[in-house]
Amino acid sequence: MTDVSFHDYSTLSADGKAALLRRSETDLSSFVEKVHPILEAVRTEGDAALARFGRDLDKADVTEKTLKVTDAEFDAAFKLVDASVIESIQFGIDNIRHFHEEQKPEAMWLKEIRPGAFAGDRFTPIKSVALYVPRGKGSFPSVTMMTSIPAVVAGVPELAIVTPPAPDGSVDAATLVAARLAGVETVYKVGGAQAVAAVAYGTETVKPALKIVGPGSPWVVAAKRALSGIIDTGLPAGPSEVMILADDTVHGGLAALDLLIEAEHGPDSSAYLVTHSRRVAEEALAALPDHWAEMSDLRVGFSKTVLTGKNGGIVLTSSIEESYAFVNAYAPEHLELLSTEPFLHLGHITEAAEILMGTHTPVSIANFSLGPNAVLPTSRWARTFGPLSVTDFVKRSSIGYVTAPAYPEFARHSHTLALYEGFSSHALAVSPLRDKYLKKDA
The missing domain is CATH 3.40.50.1980 (Nitrogenase molybdenum iron protein domain)
Structure with a gap:
């Protein structure tokens, strides 16, 4: 069969490990x-x-x-x-x-921060989005x-x-x-x-x-x-990427099945199976030809390009802890925790845009119908971005309201800091001069 890229993670040099993190769009x-x-x-x-x-x-x-x-x-x-x-x-x-x-x-929340002083947020839709x-x-x-x-x-x-x-x-x-x-x-x-x-x-x-x-x-x-x-x-949402983290409680053929989901998107996709179980890795390798036999020629071509190239394949680690480390370093778009006890692993994962739990939650279901958004950050942007959400279509305005009884204390502290930072107009706006205007308006 076509040679699937196979990486023994613990034996790789620092440069070799870094190379696994690169995506097709890293250099644009x-x-x-x-x-x-x-x-x-x-x-x-x-x-x-x-x-x-x-x-x-x-x-x-x-x-x-x-x-x-x-x-x-x-x-x-x-x-x-x-x-x-x-x-x-x-x-x-x-x-x-x-x-x-x-x-x-x-739409809006407002809380009393101190007696008579209120602060909060208001959310309004962005006017136009493509x-x-x-x-x-x-x-x-x-x-x-x-x-x-x-x-x-x-x-x-x-x-x-x-x-x-x-x-x-x-x-x-x-x-x-x-x-x-x-x-x-x-x-x-x-x-x-x-x-x-x-x-x-x-x-x-x-x-x-x-x-x-x-x-x-x-x-x-x-x-x-x-x-x-x-x-x-x-x-930042670019070409598709997936990581299947499989422990030794599952069959490698199942891991291979799910590995192909995002790999079939195109030759610029990224797809890795990471496991500390050599049995799972070998079963996955053995199962891939049978899975490819059930797919269309176009998708077989795409997925083979990915899994035999620089942006995909199988990564064999020396321990489950090393698997966690690789996942977090990679910060994948889609991550499957393929295990009969997925919640044992969840707490160890901090960098992934989407985390799908267990043997009955393949990326296919998440992509089409589960509910959470499948437009996700790629190229390690999961370290700072989350999935597309309602909040991506609204803008947030801060709301502040200080009542007359609460004003003096806030004015005193604001005046002190304004003078320290050298902003004379800031200080003047909360000086006794303001009190004069407020008395005139009363």
């Missing part, structure tokens, strides 16, 4: 250089550039007049998608909406669900999906079904770096947005970085 310098002409063309030419790139880069039949999905295309999508698929989309939407409604922060739904290596109505629903729950008034068109100029029908059922009716047929530029600058057809969220290729990630001063680019 070549992409950043190439996206600049695309971004500038969209900024200066608008729809004309979007249509041209749609034809040249996406090989799609699009024109300036067909960049936006029509109501008729939405209606037709429901006739093109099998009823069972629509049912599964609705099942996922119901669970995802329920999860995010529970997650939504209260949702990026990739299509380069497949169709992803699930990404539409994961990006749209928390935005709708948050109450964002202006939502639009940008997604690459198919060769015939259409948008994936299930994506349109998911969009409408989730509550988004604006979809643009534009993808890649040009989509990021379109929602950052705006064109004749595409309305500019304040923020863009959603996973994408290195081209999309590079465009987001280049335009981060123009548009809020949200959490």
Whole structure:
């Protein structure tokens, strides 16, 4: 069989261990250089550039007049998608909406910090957000669900999906079904770096947005970085990655089965099985050919590229503690704790965007229907970012209110610190001069 990358972790040098942490998008310098002409063309030419790139880069039949999905295309999508698929989309939407409604922060909270002095937060929706739904290596109505629903729950008034068109100029029908059922009716047929530029600058057809969220290729990630001063680019979500942490209570064939879930996304994905059990590692290696025999040629090709390359394979550690250390150093997007006793391991994991527990919670279920958001930070950004959530679609304002009885004490301490820091106007605003004005207004 094709040689799967196998790493004996305890024997690796420091450089060898560091190499395992690299992702396909770690160095985006070549992409950043190439996206600049695309971004500038969209900024200066608008729809004309979007249509041209749609034809040249996406090989799609699009024109300036067909960049936006029509109501008729939405209606037709429901006739093109099998009823069972629509049912599964609705099942996922119901669970995802329920999860995010529970997650939504209260509109405002205000607490008495000291007698007569109140402070708190108020949350209001971001006015406009663009949702990026990739299509380069497949169709992803699930990404539409994961990006749209928390935005709708948050109450964002202006939502639009940008997604690459198919060769015939259409948008994936299930994506349109998911969009409408989730509550988004604006979809643009534009993808890649040009989509990021379109929602950052705006064109004749595409309305500019304040923020863009959603996973994408290195081209999309590079465009987001280049335009981060123009548009809020949200959490860094690039090519898919998974880590399966398996202990010696499971069969390696099950670990191999789940290892392939994210590996099949594309050749730029990352996928590792980490285990301290040589039996599990060997069983996984033995099972992979049988699993590949059940998959499509396209997905076999993608997953073999990943598992035989520099961004995937099997990592054999010397102990469960060493497995924990590798997981935390890697900070994966998706992590499965594959064990009959997963809660024994949970407390040892501090760096992972998503943690799926036990033998009945494969990434597949989390990606489509469990409820928590499957748009997750990649490339070790799980160390500082969490999953996409309702809070990504709202902004927080601090609220403060000091009553007249509480004012003197706060004024005294603020005056002292203002003088220490050398801010005379700060001090003046809480000096006896203020008392004079307050007496005049009384």
